[in-house]
Amino acid sequence: MSPVIALEGLAKGYDIAGGARLTAVDDVSLTIAAGETYALVGESGCGKSTLARMAAMLTAPDAGQVSWSGQTVSQQRRSAVRAVRDHTQFVFQDPAAALSPRLTVEEAVSEPLRIRRRTGSRSVADLLDDVGLDRSMGRRYPRELSGGQRQRVVIARALALEPKLLVLDEPVASLDVSVQAQVLNLLADLQAEHGLAYLLIAHDLAVVSSVADRIGVMYLGQIVEEGPAGDVVTTPRHPYTQMLIASVPAFVPGERGERPRVVGDPASPTERRTGCAFATRCAFATQVCLDVAPPRRELGDVAVRCHHAS
Amino acid sequence: MRRRGIDLRLWVPLGVLVLTIVACFVGPMLLGPEAGQQALGERLAPPAWLPGAIDGRPLGTDAFGRDMLTRTLEGGQVSLQVGFGAATGAVLVGMVLGLVAGYWGGWCDRVIMAGADIWLAFPFLVIALAAVAVVGSDIPVLIVLLTLGGWVLPTRVTRTIALRVRSEDYVVAAAGAGASDLYLVRRHVLPQVLPANLVVWSFTVGALVVIEGALSFLGLGVKPPTASWGNIIADGTPYLQTAWWIVAWPALMIVVTVICANALGNALRGRWNAGADVIDKEVVP
Numbered sequence: 001m002s003p004v005i006a007l008e009g010l011a012k013g014y015d016i017a018g019g020a021r022l023t024a025v026d027d028v029s030l031t032i033a034a035g036e037t038y039a040l041v042g043e044s045g046c047g048k049s050t051l052a053r054m055a056a057m058l059t060a061p062d063a064g065q066v067s068w069s070g071q072t073v074s075q076q077r078r079s080a081v082r083a084v085r086d087h088t089q090f091v092f093q094d095p096a097a098a099l100s101p102r103l104t105v106e107e108a109v110s111e112p113l114r115i116r117r118r119t120g121s122r123s124v125a126d127l128l129d130d131v132g133l134d135r136s137m138g139r140r141y142p143r144e145l146s147g148g149q150r151q152r153v154v155i156a157r158a159l160a161l162e163p164k165l166l167v168l169d170e171p172v173a174s175l176d177v178s179v180q181a182q183v184l185n186l187l188a189d190l191q192a193e194h195g196l197a198y199l200l201i202a203h204d205l206a207v208v209s210s211v212a213d214r215i216g217v218m219y220l221g222q223i224v225e226e227g228p229a230g231d232v233v234t235t236p237r238h239p240y241t242q243m244l245i246a247s248v249p250a251f252v253p254g255e256r257g258e259r260p261r262v263v264g265d266p267a268s269p270t271e272r273r274t275g276c277a278f279a280t281r282c283a284f285a286t287q288v289c290l291d292v293a294p295p296r297r298e299l300g301d302v303a304v305r306c307h308h309a310s
Numbered sequence: 311m312r313r314r315g316i317d318l319r320l321w322v323p324l325g326v327l328v329l330t331i332v333a334c335f336v337g338p339m340l341l342g343p344e345a346g347q348q349a350l351g352e353r354l355a356p357p358a359w360l361p362g363a364i365d366g367r368p369l370g371t372d373a374f375g376r377d378m379l380t381r382t383l384e385g386g387q388v389s390l391q392v393g394f395g396a397a398t399g400a401v402l403v404g405m406v407l408g409l410v411a412g413y414w415g416g417w418c419d420r421v422i423m424a425g426a427d428i429w430l431a432f433p434f435l436v437i438a439l440a441a442v443a444v445v446g447s448d449i450p451v452l453i454v455l456l457t458l459g460g461w462v463l464p465t466r467v468t469r470t471i472a473l474r475v476r477s478e479d480y481v482v483a484a485a486g487a488g489a490s491d492l493y494l495v496r497r498h499v500l501p502q503v504l505p506a507n508l509v510v511w512s513f514t515v516g517a518l519v520v521i522e523g524a525l526s527f528l529g530l531g532v533k534p535p536t537a538s539w540g541n542i543i544a545d546g547t548p549y550l551q552t553a554w555w556i557v558a559w560p561a562l563m564i565v566v567t568v569i570c571a572n573a574l575g576n577a578l579r580g581r582w583n584a585g586a587d588v589i590d591k592e593v594v595p
Contacts, residue, residue: 056486057486058482058485058486082488082489082490083488085486085487085488086488089486089487090482090483090486092479092482092483094479097478097479097480098479098480098483099480100478100480100481100498102501103480108480111484111487112484112487112488115484115487115488115489115493116487116488154483157483157487158483160487161487161488
């Protein structure tokens with residue numbers, strides 16, 4: 001069976017002021033199986049949001065392929081993509097911006113159904129039930145809701161077309177910590193109930209380590225390490241992953257092991273570079289790291305882009 | 311917070327404008343055709359409260375003995391038709407061009423916005439002069455001409471709002487659910503563009519009534535004996551020292567109309583926050 005989504009060699013760059021070119025995503029490939037949660041973590045500006053938008057076909061890639069359940073949707077006409085958009089829906093980071101101030105909850109949740117003229121399928125009441133909102137909320141406007149409630153509305157709207165994959169762009173980053181757990185639990189319940197696959201974008205390893213089946217670590221537009229969540233979190237191979245794990249606060253002070261500290265800033269995504277993108281910050285960098293871009297290497301279940309990882 | 315009760319800042323200028331329109335179009339019928347006729351024996355009679363006033367000529371008479379009340383109201387018919395008609399035309403043209411430029415962007419956007427900049431660089435009165443010389447100066451011609459004089463502002467306002475709304479997350483979400491461009495424009499962009507353009511329309515009415523007055527004053531408006539506020543003022547200027555009322559009444563009407571149109575625009579802008587910042591940036595008072 002073909003994966004729910006397959007990204008192959010995706011790349012996206014932007015021309016920015018001053019004639020420079022910013023490489024947001026550089027040769028990224030990944031696949032997600034049905035019912036699986038794939039978490040993508042990385043610092044701000046590493047290209048994970050751009051990748052998420054390309055996966056949902058909200059942004060067209062410069063190069064590479066996006067396939068939804070075996071069907072190639074990149075390089076297709078816009079009208080052809082429109083017809084299959086039920087497959088993948090997007091959940092935005094800021095639920096306040098993701099809801100029109102002019103539409104009630106009911107109108108917002110039913111909008112995808114109206115767009116697709118599928119008024120006969122799932123009712124708004126069912127969708128609100130699914131995300132744990134009272135039906136009476138339907139007549140309210142987004143400004144009358146809390147952040148957590150708004151994000152539930154956004155999720156309900158994304159579910160309206162019965163997608164196979166939800167792309168979640170930092171779905172809890174703008175919520176209170178107490179609400180974050182509720183929304184993550186809701187997402188887990190929905191996954192169990194509907195067999196959804198998730199592409200979960202996050203910058204916080206602590207958030208994803210508990211919910212993800214697989215984790216991809218992104219640095220400057222590339223996935224530098226990818227593997228089963230347990231492996232990546234407990235035995236990180238790439239120095240950058242090690243740095244990220246070390247930066248997660250330990251429960252018990254002193255349990256925190258000796259790992260390389262986070263040093264320096266990422267190199268500029270507008271600079272042309274040879275060699276490994278992380279070399280400028282890496283404690284283990286040698287001459288080969290500066291000269292040769294590390295290829296993707298398989299180490300058991302884990303894939304790493306590093307010359308020295310073992 | 312919405313205030314309770316009647317918002318005077320909105321309803322007073324609106325009321326005065328409606329009253330002006332009704333008076334200009336209904337008033338002359340009530341006064342009868344006789345009042346607008348030339349009567350050389352009644353030349354330059356002063357308004358009713360001054361010595362030498364003629365009965366039944368409350369605002370005095372002009373150099374041909376015509377009743378100034380009738381003339382002023384009749385002149386308003388032309389000025390208001392041209393002002394409101396051209397403002398409506400300008401806003402309609404501006405909304406279409408602004409939506410195309412702001413929503414679709416790309417070369418459409420560059421062509422339209424370059425066109426707007428180039429258009430503003432031309433001296434409008436000179437273009438108007440040439441156009442009137444070629445095609446005459448009927449009311450429809452003046453409306454088209456002044457539509458051309460007012461399309462840039464609504465185009466820019468619409469473009470800026472469309473550009474902003476297009477990239478809002480909730481619009482991207484609708485596009486991600488498979489919505490067509492037509493749906494997105496109709497359901498998400500237009501509802502935000504319309505209120506802003508009603509505000510622009512109001513300001514434009516004021517601006518175009520002044521421009522129509524200027525054109526008529528220069529003899530580029532409707533041809534006498536048809537009255538318009540601008541050509542009454544032009545006819546009255548030689549008599550400014552002896553018969554000030556000829557110039558005063560149409561001038562007063564222009565002032566009142568423009569103030570009310572601008573006040574209405576301000577009140578509407580206060581009522582709908584959508585696009586208020588865009589309008590503030592684009593309308594240079």
